[in-house]
Amino acid sequence: MVFGAGTVQWSWGLDATHDLSGTSADVNMQQATVNLLADMGVQPATLQGGLVPAVASTDTTPPTSAITSPSSGSTVSPGSSVTISGTAVDSGGGVVGAVEISADGGTTWHPAAGRENWSYITTFTNAGTVNVRSRAADDSGNLEVPGPGITLTVGTGGPPPPPTVSSVNPNSGAQGQSLPSVIITGSNFQTGATCSFGAGITVNSCTFNSATQLTANIIIGSTATLGTRNVTVTNPDSQSSTLSNAFSVTTPSAISLIQRATFSRQPTSGGTVTLTLPQATGAGHTLVAGVSFWPLDISSVTDGSGDAFTRGLATSIYHNVSGSATYTNFYYAKSTAGGTTSLTLNFSGGSTYLLVAVAEVAGLDPSAPLDQSGYHDSLTATAAWSSAAVTITTANEYLFSWAASEAANATCASPASGWVIESQTNPATVCLLDRVVSATGSYQASVTASSAQNYAMELVTFK
Numbered sequence: 001m002v003f004g005a006g007t008v009q010w011s012w013g014l015d016a017t018h019d020l021s022g023t024s025a026d027v028n029m030q031q032a033t034v035n036l037l038a039d040m041g042v043q044p045a046t047l048q049g050g051l052v053p054a055v056a057s058t059d060t061t062p063p064t065s066a067i068t069s070p071s072s073g074s075t076v077s078p079g080s081s082v083t084i085s086g087t088a089v090d091s092g093g094g095v096v097g098a099v100e101i102s103a104d105g106g107t108t109w110h111p112a113a114g115r116e117n118w119s120y121i122t123t124f125t126n127a128g129t130v131n132v133r134s135r136a137a138d139d140s141g142n143l144e145v146p147g148p149g150i151t152l153t154v155g156t157g158g159p160p161p162p163p164t165v166s167s168v169n170p171n172s173g174a175q176g177q178s179l180p181s182v183i184i185t186g187s188n189f190q191t192g193a194t195c196s197f198g199a200g201i202t203v204n205s206c207t208f209n210s211a212t213q214l215t216a217n218i219i220i221g222s223t224a225t226l227g228t229r230n231v232t233v234t235n236p237d238s239q240s241s242t243l244s245n246a247f248s249v250t251t252p253s254a255i256s257l258i259q260r261a262t263f264s265r266q267p268t269s270g271g272t273v274t275l276t277l278p279q280a281t282g283a284g285h286t287l288v289a290g291v292s293f294w295p296l297d298i299s300s301v302t303d304g305s306g307d308a309f310t311r312g313l314a315t316s317i318y319h320n321v322s323g324s325a326t327y328t329n330f331y332y333a334k335s336t337a338g339g340t341t342s343l344t345l346n347f348s349g350g351s352t353y354l355l356v357a358v359a360e361v362a363g364l365d366p367s368a369p370l371d372q373s374g375y376h377d378s379l380t381a382t383a384a385w386s387s388a389a390v391t392i393t394t395a396n397e398y399l400f401s402w403a404a405s406e407a408a409n410a411t412c413a414s415p416a417s418g419w420v421i422e423s424q425t426n427p428a429t430v431c432l433l434d435r436v437v438s439a440t441g442s443y444q445a446s447v448t449a450s451s452a453q454n455y456a457m458e459l460v461t462f463k
């Protein structure tokens with residue numbers, strides 16, 4: 001703001017007696033001059049008639065201003081007119097005299113129209129971000145130190161680019177299968193994008209990893225239509241991309257028992273026991289080891305091909321019979337690497353009695369095969385041995401059960417209908433029995449022992 005009271009033209013407004021006549025004096029300019037001189041500490045000896053005395057302003061507080069529109073962070077189109085508007089308030093005894101706007105972060109300033117409510121119209125030509133600030137001055141010349149102002153994005157003028165889907169991995173799954181990590185690769189994905197695999201496939205989540213990658217967690221319904229289908233990614237701005245035939249639904253591979261074995265060791269001499277399987281394991285299978293043991297706890301299971309075994313029961317179950325006590329637990333490896341006959345059981349210390357039932361099974365869920373488990377025992381002697389009844393949650397499952405008794409050398413016979421005794425070993429007793437089922441419901445394994453004994457019996461189901 002520039003104000004000049006010392007120019008020739010100003011003095012012509014104070015008095016009409018001068019050359020180049022034709023201008024008249026203005027009482028407002030005369031009073032303004034009295035006010036200005038008062039602010040400078042100068043008072044007239046004799047005040048001209050028609051004017052009022054003035055006192056120096058005591059206002060030393062500048063006004064404050066604010067930009068109310070557009071909001072900071074908003075996008076404006078290059079080349080189009082933008083109205084910046086806002087408010088200003090003075091304090092300290094004066095009024096807002098003027099407001100200025102800078103559209104270049106405070107380097108240059110331009111007058112806005114209005115005072116307490118003001119506006120400024122401009123046009124941004126170059127794409128990028130701009131910093132818009134305001135500052136106000138009051139009628140005593142107190143000038144506001146401008147605040148940070150607002151940031152505007154000068155956009156390219158068009159919508160963001162649509163997504164594209166280029167690949168899906170894995171690109172198939174079986175009916176009933178859960179796939180927690182399907183990688184969708186493409187471009188221009190946005191946070192909050194959704195994934196669709198079509199009818200019969202439930203998408204639990206579609207996680208944004210980057211603009212080029214999403215991770216879908218899906219469950220393929222057991223009745224999902226077989227064959228190829230399209231995968232669609234939709235950004236929050238509703239733009240989407242569909243990759244045709246990106247994913248296919250297959251029939252579940254048949255569940256089948258590859259090999260089985262039982263082992264009895266009384267007792268082992270150390271904390272590590274390596275068992276030899278009847279044949280080398282295959283790839284992509286599930287390897288299950290049911291173990292009954294005494295007196296030290298099993299701590300881990302490994303095999304010769306580096307498979308990771310999961311402990312089935314956090315706490316081994318205690319079968320509390322003096323003289324023939326056992327603990328029960330089980331381990332399993334999913335999606336085996338294959339190619340080994342070596343199975344190693346590690347215990348927390350020295351000599352341990354152990355009874356082991358092992359099964360290698362094809363056709364189970366490669367990512368989360370375990371479904372249910374249940375335990376039942378008898379602390380008193382009986383020839384009727386049975387597991388707990390377990391209700392399975394998917395239709396096609398492998399049911400694995402073993403009975404164990406340290407009491408004597410009974411043999412197992414007469415399994416419950418549908419069950420097969422696959423293997424049994426003495427001395428002491430371990431009997432492995434199993435079955436493949438194709439319907440949900442409650443299942444219970446049982447055998448008849450050759451003599452009445454106390455026993456422990458576990459049933460584990462895999463999907």
Ligand SMILES: [Ca+2]
Pocket residue numbers: 059060061062063090091092093094095138139142
């Ligand atoms: Ca003021």
